[in-house]
Amino acid sequence: MALIPVMCPYCQSEESVVKNGRSAAGKQRFLCRSQLCQGRTFGLNPSYPGRLASVKAQIVEMTLNGSGVRDIARVLHVSTRTVIAELKKSRGAESSQ
Numbered sequence: 001m002a003l004i005p006v007m008c009p010y011c012q013s014e015e016s017v018v019k020n021g022r023s024a025a026g027k028q029r030f031l032c033r034s035q036l037c038q039g040r041t042f043g044l045n046p047s048y049p050g051r052l053a054s055v056k057a058q059i060v061e062m063t064l065n066g067s068g069v070r071d072i073a074r075v076l077h078v079s080t081r082t083v084i085a086e087l088k089k090s091r092g093a094e095s096s097q
Helices: 053-064 069-076 080-096
Strands: 017-022 028-032 041-043
Touching: 053 069, 053 080, 069 080
Parallel strands: none
Antiparallel strands: 017 028, 028 041
């Protein structure tokens, strides 16, 4: 039996992470009991690529290089709604700085 250390993606803690059932897709869910996270749940490997931070960064980068919403969605295998939502979030983060 091999133990895989699971680290919380929010607070980077290993000690406070426990199993928390399964998702609708059948993947293992985890719960962080740290005071910083306040009971956030997460999965190790998201089934939808639009949830990955690297894909979200690529969406913003491709927009700055002149790609359209449909092109980005097609290349990154995400929906156009995901692309638009991420662009709205990045625009809000830019204006607050």
